[in-house]
Amino acid sequence: MTRTKILITGASAGLGAGMAREFAALGRDLALCARRLELLEDLRAELKDAHPGITVALRALDVDDHAAVPRVFGELRDELGGLDRVIVNAGIGKGAVIGSGRADANLATATTNFVSALAQAEAAMEIFRAQNSGHLVLVSSMSAVRGLPKKKAAYSASKAGLAALGEGLAVELAKSPIAVTTLLPGFIATDMADKAGDARMLAPLDKGVAAMVRAIEREQTRACVPGWPWRLVDLVLPHLPNAVVARLG
Numbered sequence: 001m002t003r004t005k006i007l008i009t010g011a012s013a014g015l016g017a018g019m020a021r022e023f024a025a026l027g028r029d030l031a032l033c034a035r036r037l038e039l040l041e042d043l044r045a046e047l048k049d050a051h052p053g054i055t056v057a058l059r060a061l062d063v064d065d066h067a068a069v070p071r072v073f074g075e076l077r078d079e080l081g082g083l084d085r086v087i088v089n090a091g092i093g094k095g096a097v098i099g100s101g102r103a104d105a106n107l108a109t110a111t112t113n114f115v116s117a118l119a120q121a122e123a124a125m126e127i128f129r130a131q132n133s134g135h136l137v138l139v140s141s142m143s144a145v146r147g148l149p150k151k152k153a154a155y156s157a158s159k160a161g162l163a164a165l166g167e168g169l170a171v172e173l174a175k176s177p178i179a180v181t182t183l184l185p186g187f188i189a190t191d192m193a194d195k196a197g198d199a200r201m202l203a204p205l206d207k208g209v210a211a212m213v214r215a216i217e218r219e220q221t222r223a224c225v226p227g228w229p230w231r232l233v234d235l236v237l238p239h240l241p242n243a244v245v246a247r248l249g
Contacts, residue, residue: 003084007031010090012039014190018209031076033061070123086124106154113158150249186230
């Protein structure tokens with residue numbers, strides 16, 4: 001099935017903007033959300049210039065404003081004449097050692113990456129259940145595969161929660177017209193990954209985004225992207241000794 005009307009949150013930069021460019025090149029109509037409307041307007045101008053036949057609808061949205069999420073999703077659905085796919089991509093990478101006096105950073109990470117992602121999933125699924133079709137995509141992280149220490153602990157936990165949500169929904173909806181995909185990106189060249197990852201394992205943004213879009217188009221239930229080396233990491237990481245994992249913090 002071709003999903004022609006796609007909503008992406010966190011679309012003003014990084015993976016979200018990259019996916020918007022990929023889907024625009026495929027001729028899809030887009031609904032793009034982010035806090036920074038001016039960046040979305042620049043992106044729309046770029047996409048429309050390159051692909052004049054597509055529709056690009058925009059809304060400013062802070063996903064931590066949970067009451068605003070269903071309203072904005074509904075407005076974008078109405079503007080595009082429906083939504084076939086919602087990509088829950090907005091997230092942050094703050095974090096601090098737990099108990100170090102920076103609870104604000106960890107609580108912000110847990111809120112945006114899990115609670116606000118849940119709010120987006122609720123809004124998307126309400127639309128999909130009403131129309132009895134749709135594709136929900138949750139952008140988790142390879143950090144979800146194993147609890148990570150130190151300043152990565154809250155981030156890892158938030159993404160693990162999101163991955164568990166996707167797994168549960170995929171089981172529930174396996175025999176329905178609604179598909180669910182959980183993406184687990186490794187280190188892809190964005191501002192967030194540049195600060196967190198090993199440069200030797202950092203995939204270029206275009207390569208990473210292309211792998212994400214391929215997995216989304218195939219509607220895989222769970223995908224580690226890019227495939228190399230992250231499928232191998234997915235197999236190995238849960239079994240590494242704690243002493244090795246301790247060095248990943």
